[in-house]
Amino acid sequence: MPCYAFGVVDLYGVSPAQHRSNSQGARWALSKKYGVAVPSYSGSFGFLPTRVPNDLVLGEPLELQCAKPGEPTDGEVQAAHAAYIAALRGLFDAHKAEFGYGDRQLVVG
Numbered sequence: 001m002p003c004y005a006f007g008v009v010d011l012y013g014v015s016p017a018q019h020r021s022n023s024q025g026a027r028w029a030l031s032k033k034y035g036v037a038v039p040s041y042s043g044s045f046g047f048l049p050t051r052v053p054n055d056l057v058l059g060e061p062l063e064l065q066c067a068k069p070g071e072p073t074d075g076e077v078q079a080a081h082a083a084y085i086a087a088l089r090g091l092f093d094a095h096k097a098e099f100g101y102g103d104r105q106l107v108v109g
Helices: 016-021 026-034 074-095
Strands: 003-006 055-058
Touching: 003 074
Parallel strands: none
Antiparallel strands: 003 055
């Protein structure tokens, strides 16, 4: 079932200046050593999130096909992923203006 939570990306801010100043420092060393990202972020009082509304919208359940239950082929997985992303984009576009995000686009990378 596709769903999207509006407002989540606005809970924290990321400063480009902080990112550049620490790009080769301690965070970089931790990222390289453990293979995980160590983001630099800020909220209301440093680590606490900014108070913004979070609104969850739910889409219709997807009817996905699998010829052998429990053993999807690569093609079936790719088709399911494409169907989910298409439904997610449709859900985002249908509700973005309602929650104040009319000027934004959903980027799935």
